[in-house]
Amino acid sequence: xxxxxxxxxxxxxxxxxxxxxxxxxxxxxxxxxxxxxxxxxxxxxxxxxxxxxxxxxxxxxxxxxxxxxxxxxxxxxxxxxxxxxxxxxxxxxxxxxxxxxxxxxxxxxxxxxxxxxxxxxxxxxxxxxxxxxxxxxxxxxxxxxxxxxxxxxxxxxxxxxxxxxxxxxxxxxxxxxxxxxxxxxxxxxxxxxxxxxxxxxxxxxxxxxxxxxxxxxxxxxxxxxxxxxxxxxxxxxxxxxxxxxxxxxxxxxxxxxxxxxxxxxxxxxxxxxxxxxxxxxxxxxxxxxxxxxxxxxxxxxxxxxxxxxxxxxxxxxxxxxxxxxxxxxxxxxxxxxxxxxxxxxxxxxxxxxxxxxxxxxxxxxxxxxxxxxxxxxxxxxxxxxxxxxxxxxxxxxxxxxxxxxxxxxxxxxxxxxxxxxxxxxxxxxxxxxxxxxxxxxxxxxxxxxxxxxxxxxxxxxxxxxxxxx
Amino acid sequence: xxxxxxxxxxxxxxxxxxxxxxxxxxxxxxxxxxxxxxxxxxxxxxxxxxxxxxxxxxxxxxxxxxxxxxxxxxxxxxxxxxxxxxxxxxxxxxxxxxxxxxxxxxxxxxxxxxxxxxxxxxxxxxxxxxxxxxxxxxxxxxxxxxx
Numbered sequence: 001x002x003x004x005x006x007x008x009x010x011x012x013x014x015x016x017x018x019x020x021x022x023x024x025x026x027x028x029x030x031x032x033x034x035x036x037x038x039x040x041x042x043x044x045x046x047x048x049x050x051x052x053x054x055x056x057x058x059x060x061x062x063x064x065x066x067x068x069x070x071x072x073x074x075x076x077x078x079x080x081x082x083x084x085x086x087x088x089x090x091x092x093x094x095x096x097x098x099x100x101x102x103x104x105x106x107x108x109x110x111x112x113x114x115x116x117x118x119x120x121x122x123x124x125x126x127x128x129x130x131x132x133x134x135x136x137x138x139x140x141x142x143x144x145x146x147x148x149x150x151x152x153x154x155x156x157x158x159x160x161x162x163x164x165x166x167x168x169x170x171x172x173x174x175x176x177x178x179x180x181x182x183x184x185x186x187x188x189x190x191x192x193x194x195x196x197x198x199x200x201x202x203x204x205x206x207x208x209x210x211x212x213x214x215x216x217x218x219x220x221x222x223x224x225x226x227x228x229x230x231x232x233x234x235x236x237x238x239x240x241x242x243x244x245x246x247x248x249x250x251x252x253x254x255x256x257x258x259x260x261x262x263x264x265x266x267x268x269x270x271x272x273x274x275x276x277x278x279x280x281x282x283x284x285x286x287x288x289x290x291x292x293x294x295x296x297x298x299x300x301x302x303x304x305x306x307x308x309x310x311x312x313x314x315x316x317x318x319x320x321x322x323x324x325x326x327x328x329x330x331x332x333x334x335x336x337x338x339x340x341x342x343x344x345x346x347x348x349x350x351x352x353x354x355x356x357x358x359x360x361x362x363x364x365x366x367x368x369x370x371x372x373x374x375x376x377x378x379x380x381x382x383x384x385x386x387x388x389x390x391x392x393x394x395x396x397x398x399x400x401x402x403x404x405x406x407x408x409x410x411x412x413x414x415x416x417x418x419x420x421x422x423x424x425x426x427x428x429x430x431x432x433x434x435x436x437x438x439x440x441x442x443x444x445x446x447x448x449x450x451x452x453x454x455x456x457x458x459x460x461x462x463x464x465x466x467x468x469x
Numbered sequence: 470x471x472x473x474x475x476x477x478x479x480x481x482x483x484x485x486x487x488x489x490x491x492x493x494x495x496x497x498x499x500x501x502x503x504x505x506x507x508x509x510x511x512x513x514x515x516x517x518x519x520x521x522x523x524x525x526x527x528x529x530x531x532x533x534x535x536x537x538x539x540x541x542x543x544x545x546x547x548x549x550x551x552x553x554x555x556x557x558x559x560x561x562x563x564x565x566x567x568x569x570x571x572x573x574x575x576x577x578x579x580x581x582x583x584x585x586x587x588x589x590x591x592x593x594x595x596x597x598x599x600x601x602x603x604x605x606x607x608x609x610x611x612x613x614x615x616x
Contacts, residue, residue, distance in 0.1 A: 076542050078542075078564070079562065087562065088542075092542075092559070094543065095542075095543040339566075340535075340538060340539035340566060340570065344535075368568065369564065370564055373580070375565050377568065420578060421568070421574070421578060422568075423565075423568055424569055424574050424576070427572060428572025449515075450526060450573070451517035451518060461526075461572065462526060462529075462573075464472070464532060465529070465532070465533045465534075465535065465572075466532050467533060
C-alpha cells in the first residue's frame with residue numbers, strides 16, 4: 001500500500017509544472033492589502049464562477065476572493081480536448097471575458113493552493129505555487145468548489161514521459177506540444193474524458209486505441225444501442241475500440257519515454273502517448289481534518305450538502321465534482337461530476353451565501369456530446385431499471401435512435417442519438433414530472449411538440465423562466 | 470427588454486415566420502437565393518400545430534437562462550443592460566448541451582458548416598425582428614418590458 005501511494009505522488013508531481021504562459025494570466029493577480037473577505041470561493045471553474053455570479057445578483061458590494069491552484073484566467077475545462085484537436089484556440093478557452101474579475105469586483109488568487117481550513121476560526125491559508133509565499137485569508141462565507149482529481153489505478157510505469165491524465169489545461173497544452181512526435185496513442189477509459197480525448201487525437205496522429213474495461217463505451221451515459229452507435233463513429237474515424245480489456249502495465253524506452261502498454265488479455269500495444277482517463281474522484285483534501293462531513297467512500301466520498309448546497313457547517317457551502325447533489329430523477333444525493341451541475345450548484349450556493357433562499361433541483365445524470373458529427377444526448381436512467389412499473393418507448397430509424405424510460409407515465413430517462421432537436425422539451429417534462437398519459441402515443445414521433453402537451457404545461461413552456469429554483 | 474409573443478388565436482400556421490427567420494440568418498439574405506443557392510440555416514422559430522391550434526415558439530430570453538448556465542464553453546450569456554440571452558457564435562463548439570437544457574426546445578443544431586447551436590437573436594440591426602415584421606396576420610408581436 002505504501003508503495004502505491006508513493007508512486008501515485010510521483011505521478012501527480014510530474015504535471016503541475018507550468019509549461020506555456022498565456023499573456024494576461026497574471027495581470028490581475030496583484031494582491032489587495034486586505035486579507036479578510038466576506039465571501040471566499042475556492043475553485044475558479046464552473047462552480048466558483050457560478051457562485052460569484054450568484055453572489056453578485058444579490059450583493060453588489062460584499063468583498064469576494066476567488067482562489068485556484070491553477071494560474072489561469074477562468075477557462076472552460078470541458079474544452080481542453082478541443083484545444084488538442086485544434087478547433088478551439090487558447091483564447092477561445094476563456095470561460096468568461098478577461099474583464100470578469102474586475103467587472104465583478106473579485107480579488108483573484110490564481111496559482112495559490114488553499115489548505116489548513118479552520119472552520120471555527122473562519123480562515124484558510126493560501127500558498128503560492130510560484131514562490132511559496134503564504135497568506136492567511138479570513139472569510140465569513142466559504143464555497144468549496146475544488147472539483148475532481150483523476151482516478152489513477154496502481155500500475156507500473158505511470159511516471160514515464162508521455163503518460164498523463166486529462167483533466168486540466170496544463171495537461172492538454174503538454175499533449176498538444178508533443179503531438180508532432182506522437183505516432184500512436186492509447187487512451188485508457190472510454191468515459192466522457194476518454195472518448196473526447198480519443199476524438200481529439202483521431203485525425204491528428206496515425207493510430208489511436210481506446211481501451212475500456214466495461215463491455216461498451218460511455219457506459220454511464222448510454223444504453224447498448226446508443227453506445228454501439230457512438231463506438232461505430234469512432235471506428236469509422238480510425239479509432240480502435242477495445243472492450244472488456246484494460247492496461248496492466250506501462251513500459252518505457254531507455255530515455256524514460258512510454259513505448260508500449262501491456263493489456264489484460266496478454267497483447268501489447270506500442271504507443272508514445274498514454275492517456276489515463278478512468279474517471280475522477282472528489283478532490284476533498286481541504287476538508288480532511290475539519291468537521292465538514294464527507295459521504296461514505298462507497299457513495300463516492302464527496303462533500304455532503306443539503307439542497308441549498310450548504311455543508312453541515314453553517315456558512316460553508318460546496319458544489320461541483322467535489323460535492324454531492326440532489327438527483328431529481330432518483331431523489332437521492334449523489335456525485336454528478338458534470339459542468340452544468342457545477343455551475344448551477346455554485347450559482348445557487350452564491351445566491352444563498354448572499355442571503356437569498358434557493359434550492360438546487362436541477363441536477364441529474366445528463367450529458368450531451370458530439371462525436372465526429374454524431375450528436376448524442378441523454379438524461380436520467382439510461383437502462384430500464386429491473387423493477388415493476390417501468391416501461392420504455394423506443395424509436396430507431398435512418399441511423400437515429402431515441403428512447404424514453406417511463407415510470408407510471410412520467411419520463412425518467414432519455415436518450416437521443418443522431419437527432420437531438422428539441423431534446424430539452426423531454427428534459428423539462430422529466431423535471432416537472434409531467435404525466436405523459438394523454439400524449440404517450442406521440443412521444444418520440446415527428447408530431448411530438450409543445451402543442452401536444454396538456455394546457456397548463458404548454459402555457460408554462462411558452463413563458464420565459466423567471467425564477468431559478 | 471424586447472420579447473416576442475405569439476397570439477395563438479390569430480396564428481394561421483402559415484410558417485412564414487420560419488421562412489423569414491431563415492432568410493434573415495442566411496448568407497445572402499435573399500429569399501430566392503437562400504433556398505435555391507444556399508443550404509438554408511435552421512429556423513430559430515418553430516410553428517407548432519395540432520388541428521386548429523397553432524402558434525410560433527422561439528427563445529424566450531428567460532431571466533433565468535438555463536442554456537447559459539449549462540453552456541460548457543461560456544458561449545451564452547445574458548446582457549446586463551438589455552436582458553437578452555446572447556450566444557457568441559465564435560465560442561460555440563456544438564456540444565448541444567444548450568439544446569438539452571432548453572426546456573422549450575428553442576435551440577436548434579446548425580450542422581451546415583462548423584457545428585453551432587442556433588437560437589433567436591432578436592435580429593440585431595433590425596428595429597423589429599423579421600418574424601414579427603413578416604407575419605401576415607399579426608400573430609407575433611414585440612413587447613418592450615421593464616427588466
